[in-house]
Amino acid sequence: MEQLLKSVKIAINENIYVKDPESSDLGKRIIEESILMINEVGFESFTFKKLGIRIKSNESSIYRYFENKHKLLLYLTSWYWGWLEYQLVFATNGIQNPGEKLEKAIEIVTKTTVEDSAFSHINEILLNKIVINEYSKSYLTKEVDKENKDGYFVIYKRLVNRISEMINNFNPDYKYPSSLASTILEGSLHQNFLKDHFSSLTDCHAKEDPTHYFLHLAFSSLKS
């Protein structure tokens, strides 16, 4: 898998960036260091000026890659979902049995992220933390409908739909496949957040807990 992934590039909607960050060394440094910095200071305090100082480049040079930090967040989270989608498709591809397939899918999307050496400038573990802490902010905006129309959320939507289809294949009579799929994806981020900051509001404390919880939730819904 590692070898194969090395030649794979996660395709991001071209309108999200001004210039493809994968196309230059500076671009890759922007991605690499922004992931570290957003984790350190949070998205609100993160600015292009500070990032410029950190990567020993200039604020205005970063603007040649991304219009603003919102677009950079969209880029980072799209990349994450694309990466997760790749893992999902790869891991479930050969499975014929719909129950097994769905089980594997839920495992993939709810498990704790491990680093992937295929993309050297991207720290997937920290990127997962960014998604947990900041993803909602990318769509809870007044511009969401326009940006959705412009295709900024296609990868996420495709991922939800893939899970929704697997749910449907397992039980075609179940009435809420899309809601269950979106609940699993969003809920997994939420339970992970609660684990770290509001532990009394969750029963997920160990690594595998969110996976067990969502497996139980999904399969009991689909079997009844």
Added chain:
Amino acid sequence: MEQLLKSVKIAINENIYVKDPESSDLGKRIIEESILMINEVGFESFTFKKLGIRIKSNESSIYRYFENKHKLLLYLTSWYWGWLEYQLVFATNGIQNPGEKLEKAIEIVTKTTVEDSAFSHINEILLNKIVINEYSKSYLTKEVDKENKDGYFVIYKRLVNRISEMINNFNPDYKYPSSLASTILEGSLHQNFLKDHFSSLTDCHAKEDPTHYFLHLAFSSLKS
């Protein structure tokens, strides 16, 4: 219920505000108009300066009630959760049967908000929209642990715990009562958001759909 509620005040942690907005006419106008304005322009574009102009008062006067707009958001959302908690307790109080009680609770917290005439300066329908669109932003911050320690989220936590206890009363063997409770509350906000902006990611399209979805989700989990 209406008559009784008229003498009820939703108690908000005193550290959230500088001066109690319920204590003056200006304070109530700040609450009333900020709800309208955040709905209109979104939390990001909302500023105390603009609110001051709108209520024909001064920016600096608003600062005498709230340190910043983040605190105002905490106030508004705490009020909402307090109001919902009151409805929950009131509606489920007399119910002895744990299944019925939980069913009622899920109905209350997932149903579409209707206006409550008891609090004339607060539009609960719009406040519910603010909670859907902005609540996450109030805790997805670098200050969350400190603010949690300071008790800024107590009402929300109490609400989740109430539901969690009802789940536990219905099925003491179920392993994830807190996770299920937080999934229902957060998930309900999320499904409502998807309904309005990403309809392909949800099966909740009509008014009662989130309730039906979460009732099915909860009870099939708890019966298996």
Added chain:
DNA sequence: CATCATATAATAGTAATACTATTATATTTG
């Protein structure tokens, strides 16, 4: 190897934001 294009860096500037501080003017209360 010269030149031409492009990428990057440096500098400066702007409007808006998120405040703080000070003073003036109402309004309430004791």
Added chain:
DNA sequence: CAAATATAATAGTATTACTATTATATGATG
């Protein structure tokens, strides 16, 4: 009526989120 308190007006600051311009470095092509 005086004193305290609430509100309003004004001004000021550091930071943010950009845009614009110019300078410099690198690299590709003829």
